Amino acid sequence: MNLSLLLVLDVLAVLIVLYLYRVVRGPTIFDRMLGLNGISTKAIILVVVIGTVYERVEVFVDISTGYALLNLVGALAIAKYLEQRGAP
């Protein structure tokens, strides 16, 4: 297993912790939503790197594309709903 790829994985995991702080502590729901969005962006990259580690990138790229689309739809759904109801 490639050591530099493992290093990339660990650095991405540390970056996720920074976003996680915003999700946990965020004073408003918008901070939390943005934090969640950032986490899912990092998750997309992580999936591709994991695919590179396993040397099966072509399968994992499909999945990361699915993640990305889903992330967009989820964020839009939450934002649309907050627009309708007003943030609590």
Add this chain to the structure above:
Amino acid sequence: MTYSFELPLLLLLLLTAGAAIVAKDLLSAVLLLGSYSFFLALVWAWLGAVDVAFVEAVVGAGLATVFFLLTLFNAGKGGIRFRKASPPLAALFVLPLLAGLLLYAANDLPQFGDPQAPASVHISPEYLTKAYAETETTNIVTAVLMDYRALDTLVETVVVFTSGIACWLLLRRGSE
């Protein structure tokens, strides 16, 4: 070497799960559960179960978050408390005990990817050799799903149908 990335992932998993329990309001607990699902999906991807990871991401992180939010907002300010009660003290003692028991039981499980595991020496060859003769179906996955486990699949369909009705009711009330 293989454990060097599992450890940070599992730590993140524990962190988000704990944060979702101690979060002050239900809204942030819902969003934390969403990120928990993302990490769980990453763990599945790391273990090589790619399709399970995909389902976890779609259902756990996407759909469940949206439905939790819909429920929270539809319940209104009087129907549900946005500030939640702290978890009961007994759960804090009993649940770690249960986790210890499960970890103790996991010692007996076969190694990850072991070709000598009971599932791969006992059942899989049976299906592979006899599936076509018994069910006349060329696709073995379909044969297992629709012939050997037809009753399971029927009940699963009932579950999916019921949850579909529940989602429809929830969304219909939301649009009024």
